[in-house]
Amino acid sequence: MNPESNSEPTQIAVVSGGVGAARFLAGLIDAIDELDEVDSAAAITAVVNTGDDCTLHGLSISPDLDTVTYTLAGAIDPERGWGLVDESWRAMQSLERYESVRPTGSSAAPRWFNLGDRDLATHFFRTARLAEGASLTEVTDEIRRAWQVPVRLVPMADGPVRTIVTITDEQGHAVEVSFQDYFVRLRHSVPVTSVRFEGAAELAVDARRALETAHTVVIAPSNPIVSIGPIRALPGVDHLLADRRENTVAV
Structure with a gap:
């Protein structure tokens, strides 16, 4: 399986959230040799939720995309289900120094959202590339290739979508x-x-192409409200899936 290749047509498009979808995709890759209809894992595209993306410490963070990436790269922490295995937390621990001087109402240096030291490298790269004008689709593919993930990963949208509770x-x-x-x-x-x-985002071009042209669309086992819901909320997605009812399955 060649993680550099994006030339193969998508045969299975997987509508994905984070942990549950990542584990489903890992199992799908393991079973790929038994699926006569699928040539290789490179013919699978995961359309991943970005509705829980956020900005912290000035960094662009995409939790579901990173969870899927790390899981399929064999680098996920198996106990937590998120973040990298054997991670260290010195950067987060060092933020404690600034709590006593942080002005009331300031959101600087929050410690409630843990970012591991090695995980920070992914957010540094994503943030810098987005600032250079790259789309989230482009950056996601670069990160995927850096981690040698054979399945193609595309964000549901290139524009921001936020889940408000x-x-x-x-x-x-x-x-x-x-x-x-x-x-x-x-x-x-x-x-x-x-x-x-x-958010006024539309379904990303590559995400739409995958959902429209795949032989089969699979809705992965993910939270139906906060993981699958943001994808379905994008204009036209429910209509697209309804038109493909005979080739769509929810797990």
């Missing part, structure tokens, strides 16, 4: 927070009343 605070008031605030900072421990998706 409405929670009930301690006073009983409805408050909107980002998905990462809800899931990581608040440890998904508060009542949720609604979820919406913010």
Whole structure:
């Protein structure tokens, strides 16, 4: 399997979230030799959720894309299901020094979202390439090739989409927070009343091509609201999948 090749037509397009989809894709790669209809893993394209992307420390972070990349590269931490195995956390630990001088209301140097020392390299690269004018699709493929991942990975959108969660605070008031605030900072421990998706992004060109031309579309085992939901919320996606009902399966 040649991770450099993007020339093979997509035979299976996988609508993907993070951990569940990553494990499904890993199993699909293992089973590839038994699938007569698929020539190689390079003929599989994962269309990955970016609705939980965020910016922290000035860095562009794509949690689901990175989880899929690290899993398929055999580098994921198997116990956490995210981040790199044998990771160190010195950068995050060093941020503690600045907590006493951080002004009230400042979001500088947050420690609630852990970024491992080696994981930071991915975010440095992504952020710099986006600043140079590369699209998220282009950067994602560069990262995929650097990790020698045989399956093609494409973000659902090149423009920003944000998952906004409405929670009930301690006073009983409805408050909107980002998905990462809800899931990581608040440890998904508060009542949720609604979820919406913010942003004017369209389905990325390569993502649309994969979903339109693949022989089979598979909706991977991922959270239907916050992982598959953002992809379905993009204009035209539900209509596209409905038109391909006979060739689409949800796991």
